[in-house]
Amino acid sequence: MRAGERAYWALREDIVEWRLPPGTVLGEVEQAERLGVSRTPLREALGRLTAEGLTAPHSGRGVVVAAISLENITEIFELRSALECQAASLAARRGDPAVFARLQSEFSSAAELLGRNDPGRHDYYELVSRLDSSIDQAIGNPYLLQALKNLRVHLVRIRRLAKDNPLRLLAAATEHANIAGAIASGDSQLAAAATAVHLHQSLEHLKSTQQSSERTAS
Amino acid sequence: MRAGERAYWALREDIVEWRLPPGTVLGEVEQAERLGVSRTPLREALGRLTAEGLTAPHSGRGVVVAAISLENITEIFELRSALECQAASLAARRGDPAVFARLQSEFSSAAELLGRNDPGRHDYYELVSRLDSSIDQAIGNPYLLQALKNLRVHLVRIRRLAKDNPLRLLAAATEHANIAGAIASGDSQLAAAATAVHLHQSLEHLKSTQQSSERTAS
DNA sequence: GTCAAGGGCTATGTATACAGAAACCGTGAA
DNA sequence: TTCACGGTTTCTGTATACATAGCCCTTGAC
Structure with a gap:
């Protein structure tokens, strides 16, 4: 290299x-x-x-x-929801329904995945990243894709701050299943809505963990 | 330098x-x-x-x-509407109403501006860019702002391909006035909707000029 | 004791030299 | 005539040397 x-x-x-x-x-x-x-x-x-x-x-x-902290989360999510809702919407119109139907069923049975003794939740995160990749492929828009890639760097960076608890992951899996399902059905509005819901819940969860860690620190 | x-x-x-x-x-x-x-x-x-x-x-x-042509317009506008609708929405929540109310009135009287003997439409484009800047300031989100800046490079590049006619500019001025008005009134949903309308009309116009130039070429 | 000014020093910005790799051209054979 | 192979050449990638600008520390004066 x-x-x-x-x-x-x-x-x-x-x-x-x-x-x-x-x-x-x-x-x-x-x-x-x-x-x-x-x-x-x-x-x-x-x-x-x-x-x-x-x-x-x-x-x-x-x-x-560059400085970054949980204080930036809200700003990052304002960009994220704009990009990912659009991405989900386009994927619903252009994606291969079979691919997303399969992803939906995998997310639906993710409880079993999360039940395993896997401290890093490796299998689960691999599934999430497969959904992301499938959406990326489906949108077929290099400009939107580049914007998403630029965003994800920052998301990865703050992910290490977030302590994900099993209950949240289980709920997130359901939300992901909804997104995949909406895309599979070709309903672009529903796909965008499901994405908005998922991001809202994620942000709320992140903000609550931030508050609890602030209480711990003080 | x-x-x-x-x-x-x-x-x-x-x-x-x-x-x-x-x-x-x-x-x-x-x-x-x-x-x-x-x-x-x-x-x-x-x-x-x-x-x-x-x-x-x-x-x-x-x-x-890099290659770019009117064929990329649709893709660019898919990203653009995602970013600018979100930007308008946030500006409605956080912007100074007085600033946007003033912009609205300026756009409302833009017919006079466009009537002048100004081949480059310099005054008009300056007004448009003032609206953009005001929104940029109002959103106060460095991540979204950066994404917008990245996008605008490509927009500038294709602008030189588009031949804007007086009728379209007049309609666009009204659309811009609507956007500014929605932001001034603090209605985030309306601001996003007005932006979506404007971008849709702009894209339709661009596509129609593309078709006519293709007919000319053939 | 504190502040300001000057000198030294270190880090950056730029130029250039060198090595390696990839494209091109020519030659030969099938 | 076409394809393949090898040599040449040019361009990129990297290292390094040099100049300059900003920072820090010291020293002196108030």
């Missing part, structure tokens, strides 16, 4: 996994040495990260890891 | 203004010499342009100016 590519993915991982917490100053020489590349490809990597909003210029000199 | 910055804006202008038509291969050495910078800042510029979708990697070697 190209050095610039390696540096980009390494830094991106480090930021998303919170090994480089928000506010960390990323010196070019320092990071270049750490990642074993020269400054040129490292600068390319920093440029891409800054374009994505993972890093931000630091008062004229250098870049810092 | 920094050399990389200059190269970026110069190339961006050249692409948006169709001086570098889609498919043009951008050799690093060639462009660096043309713009009077060295390859390092030029590569930074190309990287940013590629991230924005104005250029695209060219089968492993070099980058080309």
Whole structure:
């Protein structure tokens, strides 16, 4: 792989996994040495990260890891619902019903999946990401797709802050099944509505965990 | 200004203004010499342009100016309506009513503006861009704002393909007045609806001019 | 003791040199 | 005539050297 590519993915991982917490100053020489590349490809990597909003210029000199916290959730979800409702709506019109009918049934039996002894919920999250990919394929709109990809970086970053509890995951599975079902039936309005419901519930859950962790901290 | 910055804006202008038509291969050495910078800042510029979708990697070697045509309009508008309806909706909730009430009245008297002898419709487009800016300020959501900015690059690029006729501009002014009015009244649903109407009409008009130019070409 | 000014230092921005890879062209054979 | 193979050439990717600009620390004066 190209050095610039390696540096980009390494830094991106480090930021998303919170090994480089928000506010960390990323010196070019320092990071270049750490990642074993020269400054040129490292600068390319920093440029891409800054374009994505993972890093931000630091008062004229250098870049810092962009701040993000649960306080940004509401703003992120305002963008997210706009994009994902549209995506679901388009998928309902253009997607292959069979694909989404199958996903619906898989989500309907997700209780069994969540019952397994799987601390990382690996199987479940894999199913969610299959739904996302299927929608991506179905919409067939490179502009919308790019906007979704840009958004997801930030979603992954805050996901690590959210402690998901089993009850919420079970409810989310039902919501996902509804979304898949709506798309399978070709009902674009319903697909958008089901997505809006799911995102609303997710946001409410996230905000409640935020409040409880604030109470714990104080 | 920094050399990389200059190269970026110069190339961006050249692409948006169709001086570098889609498919043009951008050799690093060639462009660096043309713009009077060295390859390092030029590569930074190309990287940013590629991230924005104005250029695209060219089968492993070099980058080309990204293809775009009226055929992409529908896809772009699918993203645009998602973002701008949400933006209008949020602006209705958070914007300063006085600002948008004033814009509404300005749009209501835009017939006079369009009657002037102004081939470029400069005053009118300035008014439209003031509405955009006001919405941008009102939404106060950096994530949504960034997505809108990314989108607008492509809109500017296809605007040069669209021949706007006086009748359409007059109708559009009314639609803009409706949007501003809905935001001023704080009605988020109505603001989204008015935006949806405006975008639908704009797209229909664009598609009809596309068809007529195809007939002319054949 | 505090603030301001100046010098040094470090980090960034840019240019350039070098290595490696991919495309192109020419030549040869089928 | 066409296809394949090899050499050449040009372009990209990377490293590094150099210049410049901003920051920090020190020193001096008030």
